[in-house]
Amino acid sequence: MAQKEKIYHIVESEIWRNKIKDGFYYPDSLKSEGYVHCCMANQIRNVLSQWFPDQKKLELLVVKPEQLESLLIFENTEGGEELFPHIYGPINLNAVVEIQSYIKEKK
Numbered sequence: 631m632a633q634k635e636k637i638y639h640i641v642e643s644e645i646w647r648n649k650i651k652d653g654f655y656y657p658d659s660l661k662s663e664g665y666v667h668c669c670m671a672n673q674i675r676n677v678l679s680q681w682f683p684d685q686k687k688l689e690l691l692v693v694k695p696e697q698l699e700s701l702l703i704f705e706n707t708e709g710g711e712e713l714f715p716h717i718y719g720p721i722n723l724n725a726v727v728e729i730q731s732y733i734k735e736k737k
Contacts, residue, residue: 634694634695634696635670635671635695636671636692636693636694636727637668637669637670637693637695637702637715638668638669638670638671638673638674638690638691638692638693639657639666639667639668639669639690639691639693639717640669640674640677640678640681640682640688640689640690640691640732641657641688641689641691642682642685642687642688642689643687643688643689643731644687645657645658646689646691650723653722653723653724654720654721654722654723655691655720655721655723655726656720660719660720663707664718665703665716665717665718665719666700666716666717666718666720666721667714668693668714668715668716668717669714669715670714670715673712673714674690678732686733687731687733688731688732688733689729689730689731689732690729690730690731690732691721691726691728691729692726692727692729692730693717693721693725693726693727694725695715695725697722697724697725697727698717698721698725699719699722699725700717700718700719700720700721700722701717701718701719702715702716702717702718703715703718704716
C-alpha cells in the first residue's frame with residue numbers, strides 16, 4: 631500500500647477539539663491501545679457504521695502520511711485480513727491537511 635495515499639481518522643467533534651496540545655492531537659486510544667486508529671478512503675463507510683453508529687457530529691481528519699512525525703504501520707491487530715493504518719504516537723497537526731465535518735442524518 632502506497633504511503634503517499636491519504637489516510638483518515640474519524641473522531642467525535644467535541645473530542646477532537648479537547649485532545650489538541652502543543653501542535654499535536656492525542657486521542658485516548660494512545661493510552662489505551664498504544665496507537666491512533668485510522669482508515670483508508672475505501673474503509674470509511676464501514677468504520678462509520680461499525681464504530682460510530684450513534685454519533686451524529688464527527689470530524690474526518692485527512693492526514694498525509696509522509697508528513698507524520700509518528701510511526702505509521704498498516705496492520706490488523708484483531709487478526710483479520712484487511713489492513714488498517716495505525717499511527718504509533720500523536721498526530722502532528724501539520725500532517726492534517728483537511729478536516730471534514732460529518733453530520734449523520736437521522737434514519
